[in-house]
Amino acid sequence: MxxxxxxxxxxxxxxxxxxxxxxxxxxxxxxxxxxxxxxxxxxxxxxxxxxxxxxxxxxxxxxxxxxxxxxxxxxxxxxxxxxxxxxxxxxxxxxxxxxxxxxxxxxxxxxxxxxxxxxxxxxxxxxxxxxxxGLQHQFHKVMSREIVRDHGVMMLLGSMRAEERLAAFLLNMSQRFTARGFSPAEFHLRMTRDEIGSYLGLKLETVSRAFSRFQEEGLVSVQQKHIRILDAAGLKRLLQHQSGSR
Missing domain, CATH: 2.60.120.10 (Jelly Rolls)
Structure with missing residues (x-):
């Protein structure tokens, strides 16, 4: 670095x-x-x-x-x-x-x-x-948002399988791009797969295999760092299956 x-x-x-x-x-x-x-x-x-x-x-x-x-x-x-x-x-x-x-x-x-x-x-x-x-109230809301995000990461690392973690990550990125006025289905990831793996608690090879399976199943299209979500409902079903199996 x-x-x-x-x-x-x-x-x-x-x-x-x-x-x-x-x-x-x-x-x-x-x-x-x-x-x-x-x-x-x-x-x-x-x-x-x-x-x-x-x-x-x-x-x-x-x-x-x-x-x-x-x-x-x-x-x-x-x-x-x-x-x-x-x-x-x-x-x-x-x-x-x-x-x-x-x-x-x-x-x-x-x-x-x-x-x-x-x-x-x-x-x-x-x-x-x-x-x-209102400024202090809004600042507290910003801090709360960070706490909620950290809690979400702990849920990812604590209870989800590799493909579920990646699905949750892609859906989260989609939501955040949508909030900024961009397409929810097509975006460019600035981080590397290795960095995604580090964040999700996964090895690089595991992240690559999960992306490959998502492509094979028609859930996403991946060209290097460019992502197209083809079946958002399918990604959400992975998470629904996970929550229903607890």
Whole structure:
């Protein structure tokens, strides 16, 4: 993995009120006046090149980051030297919440493609939350969303077979692309199969076999990282079978 490079700052200020991600991001539901106040808080955007770090485990926690463009993975270094992927984050989602409790980051955040984030200094966010009605509530909703997602991953790792894990992953990605105005049935995965396997607790060979079986059964069409879901109902039936077998 490439070493972290200096992060460049775009001269343009971020504008929450004009951002097309506002319905996905932290400011959702806020009044226009409150959005203008939040614009004062988001002082800069940062661009991060593909495979470079936004932050590393152990870095001092200073801000949270709203992904304006691109995508990221978070991972931790295991004792045996392997990287364990803990999550994939897309446009409109928040990075950096891992640092709140200890005031230092507990994982690495790596760009999966050339990306851009809005920097939200946490101390100023806390201060503004006491003044702007609804901001603290929305921030709690964002944190709750992350907890629910983590719980979902634990369910994947704890009770599902390999093909069920991959089906759940693809359906989740479909839902997240749909929320961003993209096709629910055709999308490009920025992560590698090895990274998907790390996230799902599966070996690379197992992920590849599951993709091959999905193609053979007409559930998906796969061309490298480009995915077409041909039978979403069939993928959902895999999960329904899993839940009914408990």
């Amino acid at each position: 490439k070493a972290a490079a200096p992060i460049t700052i775009n001269g343009l200020k971020a504008s929450c009120s004009q951002c097309n991600l506002v319905e996905l991001c932290l400011p959702f539901g806020m009044s226009e006046d409150d959005l203008n106040r939040l614009d004062e808080l988001v002082g800069a955007r940062r661009k991060i090149k593909r495979q470079h770090s936004l932050y590393r485990a152990g870095d001092t926690f200073e801000a949270i980051y709203a992904i304006r463009a691109g995508s990221f993975k978070t991972d931790v270094l295991l004792e045996d030297g392997r990287d364990q992927v803990t999550g994939f984050q897309m446009t409109g989602e928040i990075l950096g919440l891992d640092g709140i409790s200890t005031e230092s980051h507990s994982c690495n955040a790596i760009a999966l493609e050339d990306s851009e984030v809005c920097v939200i200094p946490y101390a100023k966010l806390e201060e503004l939350s006491r003044e702007v009605e």
